Amino acid sequence: MAKRKAPEELSTNLNTIKARNRVSNLTEDEKAVHLALKADHGDLSYYLKKLYKSAKYIAASAEDKTRLQNELKVERIRVRTEKGTHASCIANQKVKNTSAPSSSPQAPPSTPPQLLSELAAFEGITSIPIDDDHNSEWEDTEVEDDLELELMLRRDDILNDEAVLPDELSDEEIA
Structure with missing residues:
Protein backbone atom coordinates (compact mmCIF):
# COMPACT_ATOMS: atom_id res chain seq x y z
CA MET A 1 0.00 0.00 0.00
CA PRO A 129 -26.74 14.60 -27.16
CA ILE A 130 -29.71 14.88 -24.82
CA ASP A 131 -32.37 15.53 -27.46
CA ASP A 132 -30.95 13.23 -30.13
CA ASP A 133 -33.76 12.36 -32.54
CA HIS A 134 -31.58 9.74 -34.30
CA ASN A 135 -31.80 11.56 -37.62
CA SER A 136 -28.94 10.03 -39.57
CA GLU A 137 -28.85 13.03 -41.86
CA TRP A 138 -27.06 15.00 -39.12
CA GLU A 139 -24.32 12.46 -38.49
CA ASP A 140 -20.98 14.02 -39.42
CA THR A 141 -22.60 16.52 -41.77
CA GLU A 142 -20.64 19.41 -43.19
CA VAL A 143 -22.85 21.71 -45.21
CA GLU A 144 -21.27 24.57 -47.12
CA ASP A 145 -24.25 25.61 -49.21
CA ASP A 146 -26.79 27.82 -47.38
CA LEU A 147 -29.71 26.53 -49.44
CA GLU A 148 -28.75 22.92 -48.73
CA LEU A 149 -28.47 23.72 -45.02
CA GLU A 150 -31.89 25.41 -45.03
CA LEU A 151 -33.47 22.41 -46.78
CA MET A 152 -31.85 20.04 -44.32
CA LEU A 153 -33.10 22.12 -41.38
CA ARG A 154 -36.63 22.17 -42.79
CA ARG A 155 -36.62 18.39 -43.36
CA ASP A 156 -35.42 17.88 -39.81
CA ASP A 157 -38.14 20.17 -38.47
CA ILE A 158 -40.76 18.25 -40.44
CA LEU A 159 -39.46 14.94 -39.08
CA ASN A 160 -39.61 16.35 -35.54
CA ASP A 161 -43.10 17.86 -36.05
CA GLU A 162 -41.67 21.32 -35.48
CA ALA A 163 -42.22 22.65 -38.98
CA VAL A 164 -43.61 26.13 -39.45
CA LEU A 165 -46.99 25.83 -41.10
CA PRO A 166 -47.71 28.04 -44.15
CA ASP A 167 -50.29 30.18 -42.32
CA GLU A 168 -47.63 31.00 -39.69
CA LEU A 169 -45.21 32.38 -42.29
CA SER A 170 -44.83 36.11 -42.61
CA ASP A 171 -45.23 37.90 -45.95
CA GLU A 172 -41.44 38.33 -46.19
CA GLU A 173 -40.79 34.61 -45.79
CA ILE A 174 -43.34 33.74 -48.49
CA ALA A 175 -41.78 36.10 -51.04
Missing part, protein backbone atom coordinates in the same frame (compact mmCIF):
# COMPACT_ATOMS: atom_id res chain seq x y z
CA ALA A 2 1.28 3.44 -0.88
CA LYS A 3 2.13 5.93 1.84
CA ARG A 4 -0.52 8.59 2.23
CA LYS A 5 0.29 12.18 2.98
CA ALA A 6 -0.64 13.68 6.31
CA PRO A 7 -3.47 16.24 6.11
CA GLU A 8 -1.02 19.14 6.61
CA GLU A 9 1.09 17.89 3.67
CA LEU A 10 -1.80 17.99 1.20
CA SER A 11 -2.02 20.73 -1.42
CA THR A 12 -3.78 23.95 -0.50
CA ASN A 13 -4.68 24.80 -4.10
CA LEU A 14 -8.44 25.50 -4.25
CA ASN A 15 -8.96 23.46 -7.42
CA THR A 16 -7.08 20.51 -5.95
CA ILE A 17 -9.13 20.70 -2.76
CA LYS A 18 -12.35 20.86 -4.78
CA ALA A 19 -11.34 17.81 -6.85
CA ARG A 20 -10.24 15.89 -3.74
CA ASN A 21 -13.57 16.65 -2.02
CA ARG A 22 -15.54 15.64 -5.12
CA VAL A 23 -13.77 12.28 -5.28
CA SER A 24 -14.11 11.70 -1.54
CA ASN A 25 -17.87 12.30 -1.78
CA LEU A 26 -18.35 9.66 -4.49
CA THR A 27 -19.92 6.33 -3.64
CA GLU A 28 -17.80 3.19 -3.96
CA ASP A 29 -19.33 2.39 -7.36
CA GLU A 30 -18.75 5.92 -8.61
CA LYS A 31 -15.15 5.78 -7.35
CA ALA A 32 -14.60 2.54 -9.24
CA VAL A 33 -15.84 4.17 -12.46
CA HIS A 34 -13.77 7.28 -11.75
CA LEU A 35 -10.63 5.17 -11.28
CA ALA A 36 -11.43 3.21 -14.44
CA LEU A 37 -11.71 6.50 -16.35
CA LYS A 38 -8.31 7.55 -15.03
CA ALA A 39 -6.87 4.17 -16.02
CA ASP A 40 -8.42 4.48 -19.49
CA HIS A 41 -6.90 7.92 -19.88
CA GLY A 42 -3.49 6.67 -18.70
CA ASP A 43 -3.63 3.69 -21.05
CA LEU A 44 -4.53 5.87 -24.02
CA SER A 45 -1.85 8.44 -23.15
CA TYR A 46 0.80 5.72 -22.94
CA TYR A 47 -0.04 4.33 -26.38
CA LEU A 48 -0.45 7.78 -27.96
CA LYS A 49 3.05 8.72 -26.77
CA LYS A 50 4.39 5.54 -28.36
CA LEU A 51 2.51 6.38 -31.56
CA TYR A 52 3.89 9.94 -31.66
CA LYS A 53 7.45 8.57 -31.51
CA SER A 54 6.93 5.99 -34.26
CA ALA A 55 8.47 6.59 -37.68
CA LYS A 56 5.15 5.75 -39.32
CA TYR A 57 3.43 8.62 -37.47
CA ILE A 58 6.24 11.11 -38.01
CA ALA A 59 6.24 10.48 -41.78
CA ALA A 60 2.44 10.63 -42.08
CA SER A 61 0.44 13.56 -43.44
CA ALA A 62 -1.91 15.52 -41.17
CA GLU A 63 -4.92 13.49 -42.33
CA ASP A 64 -3.07 10.21 -41.81
CA LYS A 65 -1.95 11.34 -38.34
CA THR A 66 -5.58 11.99 -37.38
CA ARG A 67 -6.60 8.63 -38.82
CA LEU A 68 -3.81 6.84 -36.92
CA GLN A 69 -4.83 8.53 -33.67
CA ASN A 70 -8.48 7.60 -34.14
CA GLU A 71 -7.58 4.00 -35.03
CA LEU A 72 -5.44 3.77 -31.91
CA LYS A 73 -8.24 5.16 -29.73
CA VAL A 74 -10.72 2.66 -31.14
CA GLU A 75 -8.23 -0.19 -30.72
CA ARG A 76 -7.44 0.68 -27.09
CA ILE A 77 -11.15 1.00 -26.25
CA ARG A 78 -11.75 -2.38 -27.91
CA VAL A 79 -8.90 -4.05 -25.99
CA ARG A 80 -9.95 -2.61 -22.63
CA THR A 81 -13.59 -3.47 -23.32
CA GLU A 82 -12.65 -7.08 -24.14
CA LYS A 83 -10.66 -7.27 -20.91
CA GLY A 84 -13.58 -5.73 -19.02
CA THR A 85 -11.44 -2.91 -17.62
CA HIS A 86 -12.89 -0.06 -19.70
CA ALA A 87 -14.87 2.49 -17.68
CA SER A 88 -18.08 1.69 -19.54
CA CYS A 89 -17.69 -1.99 -18.57
CA ILE A 90 -17.08 -1.07 -14.95
CA ALA A 91 -20.11 1.24 -14.97
CA ASN A 92 -22.31 -1.50 -16.46
CA GLN A 93 -20.92 -4.00 -13.97
CA LYS A 94 -21.72 -1.72 -11.03
CA VAL A 95 -25.25 -1.09 -12.31
CA LYS A 96 -25.83 -4.85 -12.70
CA ASN A 97 -24.36 -5.58 -9.26
CA THR A 98 -26.56 -3.02 -7.54
CA SER A 99 -29.71 -4.10 -9.36
CA ALA A 100 -29.14 -7.88 -9.07
CA PRO A 101 -29.86 -8.38 -5.33
CA SER A 102 -33.17 -6.53 -5.38
CA SER A 103 -36.13 -8.64 -6.37
CA SER A 104 -38.48 -5.71 -6.88
CA PRO A 105 -39.11 -4.75 -10.51
CA GLN A 106 -37.42 -1.36 -10.57
CA ALA A 107 -35.21 0.21 -13.17
CA PRO A 108 -31.48 -0.19 -12.49
CA PRO A 109 -29.76 3.01 -11.41
CA SER A 110 -28.17 4.91 -14.22
CA THR A 111 -24.59 6.04 -14.30
CA PRO A 112 -24.34 9.55 -12.80
CA PRO A 113 -24.42 12.28 -15.48
CA GLN A 114 -21.02 13.61 -14.42
CA LEU A 115 -19.41 10.21 -14.96
CA LEU A 116 -21.18 9.84 -18.29
CA SER A 117 -19.82 13.19 -19.41
CA GLU A 118 -16.32 12.18 -18.25
CA LEU A 119 -16.68 8.93 -20.17
CA ALA A 120 -17.87 10.82 -23.24
CA ALA A 121 -14.98 13.27 -22.98
CA PHE A 122 -12.52 10.40 -22.71
CA GLU A 123 -13.90 8.74 -25.80
CA GLY A 124 -13.57 11.97 -27.76
CA ILE A 125 -17.20 13.01 -27.73
CA THR A 126 -17.60 16.69 -26.98
CA SER A 127 -21.06 16.35 -25.48
CA ILE A 128 -23.75 13.79 -24.95
Whole structure:
Protein backbone atom coordinates (compact mmCIF):
# COMPACT_ATOMS: atom_id res chain seq x y z
CA MET A 1 0.00 0.00 0.00
CA ALA A 2 1.28 3.44 -0.88
CA LYS A 3 2.13 5.93 1.84
CA ARG A 4 -0.52 8.59 2.23
CA LYS A 5 0.29 12.18 2.98
CA ALA A 6 -0.64 13.68 6.31
CA PRO A 7 -3.47 16.24 6.11
CA GLU A 8 -1.02 19.14 6.61
CA GLU A 9 1.09 17.89 3.67
CA LEU A 10 -1.80 17.99 1.20
CA SER A 11 -2.02 20.73 -1.42
CA THR A 12 -3.78 23.95 -0.50
CA ASN A 13 -4.68 24.80 -4.10
CA LEU A 14 -8.44 25.50 -4.25
CA ASN A 15 -8.96 23.46 -7.42
CA THR A 16 -7.08 20.51 -5.95
CA ILE A 17 -9.13 20.70 -2.76
CA LYS A 18 -12.35 20.86 -4.78
CA ALA A 19 -11.34 17.81 -6.85
CA ARG A 20 -10.24 15.89 -3.74
CA ASN A 21 -13.57 16.65 -2.02
CA ARG A 22 -15.54 15.64 -5.12
CA VAL A 23 -13.77 12.28 -5.28
CA SER A 24 -14.11 11.70 -1.54
CA ASN A 25 -17.87 12.30 -1.78
CA LEU A 26 -18.35 9.66 -4.49
CA THR A 27 -19.92 6.33 -3.64
CA GLU A 28 -17.80 3.19 -3.96
CA ASP A 29 -19.33 2.39 -7.36
CA GLU A 30 -18.75 5.92 -8.61
CA LYS A 31 -15.15 5.78 -7.35
CA ALA A 32 -14.60 2.54 -9.24
CA VAL A 33 -15.84 4.17 -12.46
CA HIS A 34 -13.77 7.28 -11.75
CA LEU A 35 -10.63 5.17 -11.28
CA ALA A 36 -11.43 3.21 -14.44
CA LEU A 37 -11.71 6.50 -16.35
CA LYS A 38 -8.31 7.55 -15.03
CA ALA A 39 -6.87 4.17 -16.02
CA ASP A 40 -8.42 4.48 -19.49
CA HIS A 41 -6.90 7.92 -19.88
CA GLY A 42 -3.49 6.67 -18.70
CA ASP A 43 -3.63 3.69 -21.05
CA LEU A 44 -4.53 5.87 -24.02
CA SER A 45 -1.85 8.44 -23.15
CA TYR A 46 0.80 5.72 -22.94
CA TYR A 47 -0.04 4.33 -26.38
CA LEU A 48 -0.45 7.78 -27.96
CA LYS A 49 3.05 8.72 -26.77
CA LYS A 50 4.39 5.54 -28.36
CA LEU A 51 2.51 6.38 -31.56
CA TYR A 52 3.89 9.94 -31.66
CA LYS A 53 7.45 8.57 -31.51
CA SER A 54 6.93 5.99 -34.26
CA ALA A 55 8.47 6.59 -37.68
CA LYS A 56 5.15 5.75 -39.32
CA TYR A 57 3.43 8.62 -37.47
CA ILE A 58 6.24 11.11 -38.01
CA ALA A 59 6.24 10.48 -41.78
CA ALA A 60 2.44 10.63 -42.08
CA SER A 61 0.44 13.56 -43.44
CA ALA A 62 -1.91 15.52 -41.17
CA GLU A 63 -4.92 13.49 -42.33
CA ASP A 64 -3.07 10.21 -41.81
CA LYS A 65 -1.95 11.34 -38.34
CA THR A 66 -5.58 11.99 -37.38
CA ARG A 67 -6.60 8.63 -38.82
CA LEU A 68 -3.81 6.84 -36.92
CA GLN A 69 -4.83 8.53 -33.67
CA ASN A 70 -8.48 7.60 -34.14
CA GLU A 71 -7.58 4.00 -35.03
CA LEU A 72 -5.44 3.77 -31.91
CA LYS A 73 -8.24 5.16 -29.73
CA VAL A 74 -10.72 2.66 -31.14
CA GLU A 75 -8.23 -0.19 -30.72
CA ARG A 76 -7.44 0.68 -27.09
CA ILE A 77 -11.15 1.00 -26.25
CA ARG A 78 -11.75 -2.38 -27.91
CA VAL A 79 -8.90 -4.05 -25.99
CA ARG A 80 -9.95 -2.61 -22.63
CA THR A 81 -13.59 -3.47 -23.32
CA GLU A 82 -12.65 -7.08 -24.14
CA LYS A 83 -10.66 -7.27 -20.91
CA GLY A 84 -13.58 -5.73 -19.02
CA THR A 85 -11.44 -2.91 -17.62
CA HIS A 86 -12.89 -0.06 -19.70
CA ALA A 87 -14.87 2.49 -17.68
CA SER A 88 -18.08 1.69 -19.54
CA CYS A 89 -17.69 -1.99 -18.57
CA ILE A 90 -17.08 -1.07 -14.95
CA ALA A 91 -20.11 1.24 -14.97
CA ASN A 92 -22.31 -1.50 -16.46
CA GLN A 93 -20.92 -4.00 -13.97
CA LYS A 94 -21.72 -1.72 -11.03
CA VAL A 95 -25.25 -1.09 -12.31
CA LYS A 96 -25.83 -4.85 -12.70
CA ASN A 97 -24.36 -5.58 -9.26
CA THR A 98 -26.56 -3.02 -7.54
CA SER A 99 -29.71 -4.10 -9.36
CA ALA A 100 -29.14 -7.88 -9.07
CA PRO A 101 -29.86 -8.38 -5.33
CA SER A 102 -33.17 -6.53 -5.38
CA SER A 103 -36.13 -8.64 -6.37
CA SER A 104 -38.48 -5.71 -6.88
CA PRO A 105 -39.11 -4.75 -10.51
CA GLN A 106 -37.42 -1.36 -10.57
CA ALA A 107 -35.21 0.21 -13.17
CA PRO A 108 -31.48 -0.19 -12.49
CA PRO A 109 -29.76 3.01 -11.41
CA SER A 110 -28.17 4.91 -14.22
CA THR A 111 -24.59 6.04 -14.30
CA PRO A 112 -24.34 9.55 -12.80
CA PRO A 113 -24.42 12.28 -15.48
CA GLN A 114 -21.02 13.61 -14.42
CA LEU A 115 -19.41 10.21 -14.96
CA LEU A 116 -21.18 9.84 -18.29
CA SER A 117 -19.82 13.19 -19.41
CA GLU A 118 -16.32 12.18 -18.25
CA LEU A 119 -16.68 8.93 -20.17
CA ALA A 120 -17.87 10.82 -23.24
CA ALA A 121 -14.98 13.27 -22.98
CA PHE A 122 -12.52 10.40 -22.71
CA GLU A 123 -13.90 8.74 -25.80
CA GLY A 124 -13.57 11.97 -27.76
CA ILE A 125 -17.20 13.01 -27.73
CA THR A 126 -17.60 16.69 -26.98
CA SER A 127 -21.06 16.35 -25.48
CA ILE A 128 -23.75 13.79 -24.95
CA PRO A 129 -26.74 14.60 -27.16
CA ILE A 130 -29.71 14.88 -24.82
CA ASP A 131 -32.37 15.53 -27.46
CA ASP A 132 -30.95 13.23 -30.13
CA ASP A 133 -33.76 12.36 -32.54
CA HIS A 134 -31.58 9.74 -34.30
CA ASN A 135 -31.80 11.56 -37.62
CA SER A 136 -28.94 10.03 -39.57
CA GLU A 137 -28.85 13.03 -41.86
CA TRP A 138 -27.06 15.00 -39.12
CA GLU A 139 -24.32 12.46 -38.49
CA ASP A 140 -20.98 14.02 -39.42
CA THR A 141 -22.60 16.52 -41.77
CA GLU A 142 -20.64 19.41 -43.19
CA VAL A 143 -22.85 21.71 -45.21
CA GLU A 144 -21.27 24.57 -47.12
CA ASP A 145 -24.25 25.61 -49.21
CA ASP A 146 -26.79 27.82 -47.38
CA LEU A 147 -29.71 26.53 -49.44
CA GLU A 148 -28.75 22.92 -48.73
CA LEU A 149 -28.47 23.72 -45.02
CA GLU A 150 -31.89 25.41 -45.03
CA LEU A 151 -33.47 22.41 -46.78
CA MET A 152 -31.85 20.04 -44.32
CA LEU A 153 -33.10 22.12 -41.38
CA ARG A 154 -36.63 22.17 -42.79
CA ARG A 155 -36.62 18.39 -43.36
CA ASP A 156 -35.42 17.88 -39.81
CA ASP A 157 -38.14 20.17 -38.47
CA ILE A 158 -40.76 18.25 -40.44
CA LEU A 159 -39.46 14.94 -39.08
CA ASN A 160 -39.61 16.35 -35.54
CA ASP A 161 -43.10 17.86 -36.05
CA GLU A 162 -41.67 21.32 -35.48
CA ALA A 163 -42.22 22.65 -38.98
CA VAL A 164 -43.61 26.13 -39.45
CA LEU A 165 -46.99 25.83 -41.10
CA PRO A 166 -47.71 28.04 -44.15
CA ASP A 167 -50.29 30.18 -42.32
CA GLU A 168 -47.63 31.00 -39.69
CA LEU A 169 -45.21 32.38 -42.29
CA SER A 170 -44.83 36.11 -42.61
CA ASP A 171 -45.23 37.90 -45.95
CA GLU A 172 -41.44 38.33 -46.19
CA GLU A 173 -40.79 34.61 -45.79
CA ILE A 174 -43.34 33.74 -48.49
CA ALA A 175 -41.78 36.10 -51.04
